[in-house]
Amino acid sequence: MTLVSFKLSKSSLKPLLLCMLALFSESAFAEDWTWHGFVSQGVIQARESNFVNNDGEVSARLSEVGLNSVYQIDSDLKLSGQLMYLNGGNRFVDGLRIDYLFLNWTPRNTLDWQLDLYAGRFKNMHWAYSSTRDVAMTRPLIVLPQSVYFDSFRDIAVGSDGLAVRSTHNLNIGELEFIWSWGSTPISRDMSSRVISVDVTGETDQKFVHQASSYWRPTDSQMQWGISLLDSDFSYKKSALDRYFDGDFTTQRVMLNWRYSAERWELTSELMQERVKVQGFLFPQLLRNQFAQGAFLLGRYDWSELTSWYLSYDYFIANKDNPSGSQLPLTSGGLIPSYFGYQRDAAISVDHELAENFRLKIEYHWIEGTGRLGPNVVPDVVVNRSPTHDIWALQLLYWF
Amino acid sequence: MPLYVQAQESPPAPKVIVNASVKVQQLSHAQLRSIYMMRQVLWPDGSAIKVFVLPNRSELHLQFCRQQLQLFPYQLDRVWQKLTYSGTGTPPTEVADSAKMRELVASTPGAIGYIETGNDISELQIVQIQP
Numbered sequence: 001m002t003l004v005s006f007k008l009s010k011s012s013l014k015p016l017l018l019c020m021l022a023l024f025s026e027s028a029f030a031e032d033w034t035w036h037g038f039v040s041q042g043v044i045q046a047r048e049s050n051f052v053n054n055d056g057e058v059s060a061r062l063s064e065v066g067l068n069s070v071y072q073i074d075s076d077l078k079l080s081g082q083l084m085y086l087n088g089g090n091r092f093v094d095g096l097r098i099d100y101l102f103l104n105w106t107p108r109n110t111l112d113w114q115l116d117l118y119a120g121r122f123k124n125m126h127w128a129y130s131s132t133r134d135v136a137m138t139r140p141l142i143v144l145p146q147s148v149y150f151d152s153f154r155d156i157a158v159g160s161d162g163l164a165v166r167s168t169h170n171l172n173i174g175e176l177e178f179i180w181s182w183g184s185t186p187i188s189r190d191m192s193s194r195v196i197s198v199d200v201t202g203e204t205d206q207k208f209v210h211q212a213s214s215y216w217r218p219t220d221s222q223m224q225w226g227i228s229l230l231d232s233d234f235s236y237k238k239s240a241l242d243r244y245f246d247g248d249f250t251t252q253r254v255m256l257n258w259r260y261s262a263e264r265w266e267l268t269s270e271l272m273q274e275r276v277k278v279q280g281f282l283f284p285q286l287l288r289n290q291f292a293q294g295a296f297l298l299g300r301y302d303w304s305e306l307t308s309w310y311l312s313y314d315y316f317i318a319n320k321d322n323p324s325g326s327q328l329p330l331t332s333g334g335l336i337p338s339y340f341g342y343q344r345d346a347a348i349s350v351d352h353e354l355a356e357n358f359r360l361k362i363e364y365h366w367i368e369g370t371g372r373l374g375p376n377v378v379p380d381v382v383v384n385r386s387p388t389h390d391i392w393a394l395q396l397l398y399w400f
Numbered sequence: 401m402p403l404y405v406q407a408q409e410s411p412p413a414p415k416v417i418v419n420a421s422v423k424v425q426q427l428s429h430a431q432l433r434s435i436y437m438m439r440q441v442l443w444p445d446g447s448a449i450k451v452f453v454l455p456n457r458s459e460l461h462l463q464f465c466r467q468q469l470q471l472f473p474y475q476l477d478r479v480w481q482k483l484t485y486s487g488t489g490t491p492p493t494e495v496a497d498s499a500k501m502r503e504l505v506a507s508t509p510g511a512i513g514y515i516e517t518g519n520d521i522s523e524l525q526i527v528q529i530q531p
Contacts, residue, residue, distance in 0.1 A: 112430075
């Protein structure tokens, strides 16, 4: 509940909320309302890591519940919102939240060109699974490849308060889509502690996040190609008794995306390079600029109408000039082991439809390295003492 | 298997039907795909498109997806789920069988659906799908 009240206190959402309440009171039973939702609950164990909890025990902190609605105000204007409850242990901030709440205006809707503008809090539409990464039945895996979908960064990467544009064209060469967005996300202390360091006491602010992406689906092809770009700046203001200093962070990401779809199987891959620049924070004169790289290849095979298998390999290095992480102990005075410089995750998963809109999913990950365990700036070397770790999870999903 | 053998064995493509109020007489595969991906929500005259589909496991739905949309049903499902749970759109209306599809398309202004070739098409319009 505290998360909701924190986010609502941000003035950018108030006009939209008031607007939504007014629409509710006048049209609660109108045909123009549509409602959907989902509930998923599971058990998960991440041994030898702080991925879910610090003791490595079996946990039920694998809950995702959402209720959304779309109200069609006019033929070219609609209001969409989703309320969501998440509990993922250390993975992200738990509690109730407004996942999205935006106005969607469609100024162009011809047979060969669709243009949509979004204002408010919207989901990140730029990556293969980003817009519904919390919606269990839309994900291929319970735990998505962390090189791209780093859970500690989930609350910041999942969406923004701002503006977005999507334009889709039917051309002779195929279907071309452009997406652009600009905005920011309010960052709570809890979120900062998962991204920066467990003991931050100051205030973190995302100044902006600017993203653009393009997808091409060639005519008469079952392939899709995409590219996405991200640029974001953050600042940290230390508190009165802080052990850290004021700091600035920049994240810039370039990502390529590819997918091939066949009748009973599919392959998806995303490759990314991410520049992370840190000025100050650990000490006032610090200037660190390094390029992380990551990629995953994920395959799905439909064993039958009811059962699908998934295999995934995910690769991440925190510094492309030092893929083994060997410099980390040297530059940290021996505090950070080399295995924090990389992460390699091999995963297998199976899901089975128990009934209509009711699914069981079981998954296992074997992981080398701890480079994608939070926090990111000051890693947790106390809990993450093992260079290898694993995760198993089981989840029941229902949606309507 | 040689392609010509596959072509001989393929059943005729399902016919795309629209309500009598719809002025459009032909669409390309890409345009039809835009409609069934719920991105194209208005007909050229500005009236709303109402999309009907058969259940995922229906053989006719599979044929329609493959031959007219040039997609597999799971790809459409993914698009609809993404729209539904990111707030950017709403899924189509699912109907139980072809008879219900025919009845609803005939009675709903702006409606679009599909039926087997050779079915009764009175009160309906057929839309030609161009490559």
